[in-house]
Amino acid sequence: MRAPPPVDRHQTDPHAPDAPDEFVDEFVDEFVDAWAERRGLTATDGVGAVGDGDLLDAVGQLLRAQQVLDAALLTALGALDARGTTWADCGLRTASWLGAEHGLPRPVATRLTATARAARSSLDQIAPAVRDGRITLHHAAVLARLATPRVEPVVRACQSELIGLADGVRFEQWTREVQALVSAADPDGGHRPEGARDRARLRSGLGDSLHLDATFHGGTAQQVRAAIDDEVERRHRRHRELANEHADHQLPSHGELVAESLAELLRRGTSTRPGARPPVTDAIVVIHAGDPLAQDGSLGATAVGMTPDGVRLQDGTVRQLLCDAVLHPVVVDSLGVPLDLGRSVRAFSPAQRRAAMVRDGGCVHPGCDAPTTWTQLHHLDEVRLGGATDLGRSASLCPTHHAVWHSPGWSAQLRDDGHLDLTTPSGRQLVSQRHGRPPPGQDRQPPPGQDRRPPPLQ
Numbered sequence: 001m002r003a004p005p006p007v008d009r010h011q012t013d014p015h016a017p018d019a020p021d022e023f024v025d026e027f028v029d030e031f032v033d034a035w036a037e038r039r040g041l042t043a044t045d046g047v048g049a050v051g052d053g054d055l056l057d058a059v060g061q062l063l064r065a066q067q068v069l070d071a072a073l074l075t076a077l078g079a080l081d082a083r084g085t086t087w088a089d090c091g092l093r094t095a096s097w098l099g100a101e102h103g104l105p106r107p108v109a110t111r112l113t114a115t116a117r118a119a120r121s122s123l124d125q126i127a128p129a130v131r132d133g134r135i136t137l138h139h140a141a142v143l144a145r146l147a148t149p150r151v152e153p154v155v156r157a158c159q160s161e162l163i164g165l166a167d168g169v170r171f172e173q174w175t176r177e178v179q180a181l182v183s184a185a186d187p188d189g190g191h192r193p194e195g196a197r198d199r200a201r202l203r204s205g206l207g208d209s210l211h212l213d214a215t216f217h218g219g220t221a222q223q224v225r226a227a228i229d230d231e232v233e234r235r236h237r238r239h240r241e242l243a244n245e246h247a248d249h250q251l252p253s254h255g256e257l258v259a260e261s262l263a264e265l266l267r268r269g270t271s272t273r274p275g276a277r278p279p280v281t282d283a284i285v286v287i288h289a290g291d292p293l294a295q296d297g298s299l300g301a302t303a304v305g306m307t308p309d310g311v312r313l314q315d316g317t318v319r320q321l322l323c324d325a326v327l328h329p330v331v332v333d334s335l336g337v338p339l340d341l342g343r344s345v346r347a348f349s350p351a352q353r354r355a356a357m358v359r360d361g362g363c364v365h366p367g368c369d370a371p372t373t374w375t376q377l378h379h380l381d382e383v384r385l386g387g388a389t390d391l392g393r394s395a396s397l398c399p400t401h402h403a404v405w406h407s408p409g410w411s412a413q414l415r416d417d418g419h420l421d422l423t424t425p426s427g428r429q430l431v432s433q434r435h436g437r438p439p440p441g442q443d444r445q446p447p448p449g450q451d452r453r454p455p456p457l458q
Contacts, residue, residue, distance in 0.1 A: 071131035078120030100367025361435030
């Protein structure tokens with residue numbers, strides 16, 4: 001994979017329906033005018049002096065102005081994505097750049113980019129419809145999602161009719177109607193294989209929590225629901241019995257029962273397979289060099305537990321895992337940097353990879369949110385040129401950015417604090433991250449000449 005050649009971020013696109021700058025200026029002017037009509041809301045006395053009728057009107061005006069800005073954003077973002085500017089400028093895809101530079105959550109950035117891409121390529125009526133207030137950005141996202149390759153010609157030809165169905169109808173009702181129409185227009189029929197649409201996603205939350213987001217369809221959905229509902233009912237009866245026996249026993253909520261039942265079903269399933277070992281937790285114990293093991297061989301007082309993803313575990317969780325877990329000790333210095341393990345072979349050892357997990361906490365490319373489990377260790381000094389396989393001369397990179405760093409025009413220089421100064425093919429200077437954050441006291445900087453914060457409205 002190679003990064004495309006640098007592009008001029010100020011170049012114009014001859015195929016664009018309108019010049020993006022003029023398009024944005026027109027919408028921003030309309031937004032400012034709408035805001036100016038209600039600028040009294042920013043007075044020092046706040047909204048307390050505004051009557052109910054004026055407040056209702058003001059919220060409507062602001063929502064209308066938001067639609068104007070959303071339409072401008074779709075047009076500008078579509079052009080930015082088509083040019084590949086963010087990839088050439090900082091090695092991030094458009095959606096990832098939105099998350100890194102502007103703080104958008106990954107699902108929002110991905111959906112917004114896909115909608116802008118569809119608005120630019122095939123669904124040319126959705127941006128004007130958002131601008132005119134006939135639909136919202138959420139309606140546009142639904143149409144973009146439904147315009148799969150099999151039905152894209154039908155959705156494109158029926159844009160006007162599908163947009164018109166939103167008139168005077170709640171968003172949820174409109175979505176159901178449009179989904180039914182598009183499904184009926186599918187040349188292969190509305191039915192799709194169940195397995196192809198089932199999906200689940202795991203992501204780490206705050207502390208040692210884990211978020212599970214799953215969607216099942218058809219027969220699989222019915223099987224999963226039946227199994228969970230049956231276990232929920234069984235556990236609910238058990239909690240009732242405990243509440244009758246112990247007055248201080250609190251009955252869990254339905255959501256807590258579902259989570260409890262799902263965890264129990266997973267434990268039960270893994271323990272009943274013939275010859276299968278029960279699931280064993282994989283954890284890393286970080287030990288400070290200045291706090292050696294106690295005389296009895298126990299862990300030092302400052303030892304902390306972490307998941308392979310670099311998420312710190314609570315003390316109570318660590319004590320529980322010590323009973324039945326695979327523990328990998330990593331010794332760090334006073335700055336928290338893992339000590340070099342002294343290996344000088346071509347391939348990094350498992351111990352070195354665990355140490356890099358603790359040090360980097362994921363992909364070190366600025367703005368990337370790939371977890372440690374997705375990363376590979378990159379040699380800062382090329383092995384073919386005699387570079388050593390040392391922990392201090394390595395960096396954790398996801399496969400995408402590992403390929404980027406090996407592309408022509410990219411260079412990385414190690415700093416005294418262990419971070420890396422990166423130079424892109426366009427000459428832009430970047431600084432690597434650790435655990436998803438830039439070095440202390442150094443925020444991510446926008447390209448020269450660009451201000452990340454918009455000017456205040458007058």
